[in-house]
């Protein structure tokens with residue numbers, strides 16, 4: 738039986754920190770499905786189509802990685818995908834409360850999945866999508882933090898705003 742993990746998130750945009758978690762996840766699971774949540778209260782910079790296309794581009798050379806979108810509850814999606822786990826990254830202590838709440842809620846909703854937390858390489862612990870968006874908006878260089886396709890998309894997004 739294939740061990741599939743769902744890696745859910747907003748990915749607005751995907752960063753090297755996310756990619757690091759996917760690579761680490763692949764050492765444990767047979768395949769990882771990156772799952773972009775459609776039902777999120779967050780206002781996103783990139784449309785869901787843009788985020789899907791960016792992630793597809795940056796994982797295209799990685800084996801056993803799929804990218805999908807989902808609406809509704811994560812646990813329902815995970816069940817439809819025949820997944821055995823939910824994968825999340827844990828960067829620092831401040832992530833813990835939010836992640837703990839989500840993991841426990843998901844467990845209340847379905848006992849079928851474990852949430853597995855992986856820590857990214859230390860060089861990515863300060864990275865998050867919102868900081869990247871801010872740096873890009875203010876004209877900073879994001880190329881150390883996100884793949885070239887994402888840097889390009891950020892530049893385009895903020896140039897067209899001017």
Ligand code: PNS
Pocket residue numbers: 745746747748774776777779809810811812838839842843
């Ligand atoms: O990258 P994010 O924004 O921290 O990801 C949050 C996400 C998408 C994983 C979470 O909001 C989610 O699972 N949404 C789907 C709806 C759901 O199942 N909610 C109940 C679990 S808390």
